[in-house]
Amino acid sequence: MEAPAPKTVQELVFEEEEIPEKYIHREYGGHTNDAFPYMEIPTIDIGLLVSSSNSAADEIQKLRSALSTWGCFQAVNHGMTPEFLDEVRKITKQFFELPVEEKKKYSREVNDIQGYGDDMILSDQQKLDWSDRLYLSIHPEDKRKLKFWPENPKAFRRILQEYTMKSQWISEVVLKAMARSLNMENNCFLDQYGERAKMDARFNFYPKCLRPDLVLGVKPHADGSAITLLLQDKSVEGLQFMKDNQWFRAPIIPEALLINVGDQAEISSNGIFKSPVHRVVTNSERERISLAVFYIPEPDREIEPFESLVDDSSRPRLYKKVKSYVDIYFQYYQQGKRPIDAAKLQI
Numbered sequence: 421m422e423a424p425a426p427k428t429v430q431e432l433v434f435e436e437e438e439i440p441e442k443y444i445h446r447e448y449g450g451h452t453n454d455a456f457p458y459m460e461i462p463t464i465d466i467g468l469l470v471s472s473s474n475s476a477a478d479e480i481q482k483l484r485s486a487l488s489t490w491g492c493f494q495a496v497n498h499g500m501t502p503e504f505l506d507e508v509r510k511i512t513k514q515f516f517e518l519p520v521e522e523k524k525k526y527s528r529e530v531n532d533i534q535g536y537g538d539d540m541i542l543s544d545q546q547k548l549d550w551s552d553r554l555y556l557s558i559h560p561e562d563k564r565k566l567k568f569w570p571e572n573p574k575a576f577r578r579i580l581q582e583y584t585m586k587s588q589w590i591s592e593v594v595l596k597a598m599a600r601s602l603n604m605e606n607n608c609f610l611d612q613y614g615e616r617a618k619m620d621a622r623f624n625f626y627p628k629c630l631r632p633d634l635v636l637g638v639k640p641h642a643d644g645s646a647i648t649l650l651l652q653d654k655s656v657e658g659l660q661f662m663k664d665n666q667w668f669r670a671p672i673i674p675e676a677l678l679i680n681v682g683d684q685a686e687i688s689s690n691g692i693f694k695s696p697v698h699r700v701v702t703n704s705e706r707e708r709i710s711l712a713v714f715y716i717p718e719p720d721r722e723i724e725p726f727e728s729l730v731d732d733s734s735r736p737r738l739y740k741k742v743k744s745y746v747d748i749y750f751q752y753y754q755q756g757k758r759p760i761d762a763a764k765l766q767i
């Protein structure tokens with residue numbers, strides 16, 4: 421007989437008073453979000469990146485500087501209206517508000533990432549994240565597993581389809597601008613990642629937690645993607661980025677998408693762009709949602725630093741060639757290690 425599926429965090433909140441040991445992070449400092457300073461995260465106008473105006477060059481310089489320091493920026497003027505972003509937040513909330521039994525129609529299978537559920541358990545010592553998720557492959561279309569795509573709320577599939585198309589356009593604009601900012605040919609990232617690069621969506625739900633000082637919504641990690649587009653909750657903070665060994669909280673700009681470098685673009689750029697370590701803290705008063713879209717190279721592509729960014733004297737090659745990075749990623753992540761360390765060359 422199969423073992424019963426583990427409880428989602430939402431069920432724990434309803435049924436149990438004590439926080440189970442596997443969620444408790446002993447090393448976590450027990451601070452609330454407002455104990456941390458805000459990061460100075462740059463805002464970039466996506467419309468300017470595609471324009472031929474004089475300000476385009478300045479914006480591209482700003483992008484390079486953002487991605488080589490914080491590794492992220494707030495994207496505005498990206499073609500999605502604030503009303504549309506609110507609709508995306510609304511279907512996310514509506515899905516997680518459904519009764520548990522209804523959501524379980526979309527439960528992921530034990531060893532598959534797609535579907536609804538809690539943190540995937542890959543190691544015995546693993547600490548669990550205080551969040552429930554719905555993980556869906558959204559592009560290319562033949563990678564979709566529609567049985568996991570909610571039919572309730574009614575608008576879910578239509579809105580996700582539109583969000584997918586717009587996110588793809590934004591990702592391509594950003595990847596081309598990243599190339600130009602390095603004085604390279606427009607399509608070099610896109611060509612390395614392949615025509616059938618994937619996009620996966622992760623809808624995150626962070627229930628309230630009576631002891632936010634003991635748990636983490638998401639443990640510290642850097643993304644395994646090439647880049648990630650994040651739609652934050654409109655009013656509840658929780659996301660934090662690490663820089664120079666200190667945590668900073670990410671501010672909310674309701675109409676912006678927060679875009680960050682993932683490990684694979686750090687590798688392609690030979691370390692010029694930084695894949696930032698980030699985490700999510702929880703909150704005793706309010707639940708929080710977010711939606712991350714990961715842009716992931718085709719699995720059989722070899723990802724390695726561009727030749728033109730390697731120079732034996734001034735900028736030695738920092739990373740090996742990697743393939744199917746996302747597979748090694750999860751093994752490392754769940755043991756609390758940084759997967760990109762596996763790709764580093766000893767210098």
Ligand SMILES: O=C(O)CCC(=O)C(=O)O
Pocket residue numbers: 622624638643650652658659698700709710711712
């Ligand atoms: O919820 C957030 O703000 C961030 C989530 C995140 O880092 C992720 O899904 O990889």
Ligand SMILES: [Fe+2]
Pocket residue numbers: 641642643698712
């Ligand atoms: Fe992340």
